[in-house]
Amino acid sequence: MTSNVVIALTKGRILDAELDLLSSIGIVPEEDPRKSRKLVFGTNRSDLEIMILRGADVATYVEHGIADMGMSGKDVLLEHGGTGFYEPLDLGLGKCRIMVAGLKDEPPLPSRLKIATKFTNTAKRFYASRGVQVDIIKLYGAMELAPVTGLAHRIVDIVETGNTLKANGLVPMDLITEISTRLIVNESSYKTKFQAIKEIIDALESSVAVQ
Ligand code: PRP
Secondary structure: OOOOEEEEEEOOOOHHHHHHHHHHOOOOEOOOHHHOOOOEEEEOOOOEEEEEEOHHHHHHHHHOOOOOEEEEEHHHHHHHOOOOEEEEEEOOOOOEEEEEEEEOOOOOOOOOEEEEEOOHHHHHHHHHHOOOOEEEEEOOOOOOHHHHHOOOOEEEEEEOOOHHHHHOOEEEEEEEEEEOEEEEEEHHHHHHOHHHHHHHHHHHHHHHHHO
8 A cells, every 4th residue: 555645536527627626725646537548647746646437446446445535426436335445525526416316197006116227225224224025126327217127117216407307208206315426434544644635534524615
């Protein structure tokens, strides 16, 4: 393990906002991660490195202490389970909701529903909390197609503008939880690299407060 502080970011559409936030507290990668195939980048600070990962992997790298800190969607953290790290800050990026959705013109449904989702743990917890038994069907994308084709009765998915639901003849039904990007910190890094990590958390907190 390096004595540097390693920050894991999520690649994809949220990366721009994550890099802007880091830049707002004076941390800039030596090379633009969006224009490179590299996965680890030095920064303008010799004690800081940035790692670019798939969203679902940020929590795993932070849990195992390979990355000391990370920026990860709450949707992914809820699926991951969240052990081995703290979640000190809501970064306020990537705001959306996890919702149950179904066909706008829904036919009569059986008492035991089939629910298609990639958020299987979140969906299981939601229905268990309501005491409702369902069958979960794991999908990796294009969830909206499941009720349309008859694969499932309803879906549990991310809704941002609602345009994808609408375009596929679906409507939002139940709000499961609000989602945003969170800062996570490995528990032992927080002790061993306390000063550097605390400075970054405080700077991010101030920056988020004025966004
Ligand atoms: C997400 C989600 C919906 C869509 C919702 O998919 O799964 O399909 O965004 O956004 P909207 O309410 O603004 O229409 P994403 O584009 O992230 O792709 P994915 O299939 O990889 O989840």
